[in-house]
Amino acid sequence: MNEKYNVSSSPHIRDKVTSSNIMLYVVIALLPATFFGIWNFRHENAWILVVVTTAAAVLSEYLYEKLMHKPITINDFSAVVTGLLLALNLPPTLPWWMGVLGAVFAIIVVKQLFGGLGQNFMNPALGARCFLLICFAGKMTYFVYDGVTGPTPLAELKAGETVNTLSMLLGNIRGTIGETSVVAIMIGAMFLILMGVIDLRIPGTYIVTFVIFITLFGGHGFDPQYITAHLCGGGLMLGAWFMATDYVTSPITSKGKILFGICLGCLTGLFRLFGGSAEGVSYAIIISNLLVPLIEKVTLPKPFGKGGEK
Structure with missing residues (x-):
């Protein structure tokens, strides 16, 4: 009994699934939204922004790790996921060099300077998107569809105008490259669920909480068309299924995931209904990311036995 054992940090369950597998699944799941956005x-020429931003993210990670004499990790596909997600959150008319700048910020500042994969405190793609919004607000809020510029359907809804919810569902609207088609996003989300990459706790709680919030405070009551328009617009589905579920920046406890989803839904509703912008998803996810340590602390299961709960 005098032997000392070294116990490593969790998880302790061995599995053949690796980080590379998970990231590759996410890339595959993003392809429907990516191809639809490009078309x-x-x-x-949205494809240029997608290719350049993704390539810049991978190259930034390679160069940083090479210069810092760290193991090269670009083969885990995490940089590809970051670059692709950032590209899908950008307006198609954004100059390509701004996409590159955002990718460098996401990889170097948000990810690598905090230790690399598994150490970042917020979603790198969303961190970069908010960085670009602050630096280039005009370019980041300039939307066009089929050669015609104008506000997004969500902005029109906030202004009291009527919107075509079917077009929002299919994706024939103004917006960022990857947020417009809910159908394409849900195809990818279903793939991730079937592969066991994500579960329904975070996105399900997020969406339900948001619906309850806008029903109570939106001024329209339980109006299906109004609710559908909010769900289909502003990148809520892309954020709920692909960014809020990020393993690194979301809680690991079951109760924590539910509490995390509630925070997301309330913050998104608060920003959309009472904020100056028609959006709110990006800031809601980032703020909730910062709350994850506190959420995990209050939802951590209590130990039993000596030194624990009796």
């Missing part, structure tokens, strides 16, 4: 904004 939807073909007149704006």
Whole structure:
């Protein structure tokens, strides 16, 4: 009994699934939204922004790790996921060099300077998107569809105008490259669920909480068309299924995931209904990311036995 054992940090369950597998699944799941966005904004050459931003993220990670004499980790696909998610959160008319700048910020500042994969305190893609919004607000809020500029359907809804919810569902609207088609996003989300990469706790709680919030405070009561328009617009589905579920920046406890989803839904509703912008998803996720340590602390299961709960 005098032997000393070294106990490593959790998780202790061995599994053949690796970080590379998970990230590759996420890339595959993002392909429907990516291809639709490229086709939807073909007149704006959205494919250039997607390719350049993703490549810049991978190259930034490679160069940083090479210069810092750290192991090269670009083969885990995490940089690809970050670059692709950032590109899908950008308007198709954004100059390509701004996409590159955002990718460098996401990889170097948000990810690598805090220790790399598994150490970042917020979603790198969303951190970079908010960085670009602060630096280039005009370019980041300039939207066009089929050669015609104007506000997004969510902005029109906030202004009291009527919107075409079917077009919002299909994706034939103004917006960022990857947020417009809910159908394409849900195809990818279903793939991740079937592969066991994500569960329903965070996105399900997020969406339900948001619906309850706008029903209570939106001024329209339980109006299905109004609710559908909010769910289909502003990148809520892309954020709920692909960014709020990020393993690194979301809680690991079951109760914590539910509490995390409630925070997301309330903050998104608060920003959309009472804020100056029609959006709110990006800031809601980032703020909730910062609350994860506190959420995990209050939802951590209590130990039993000596030194624990009796």
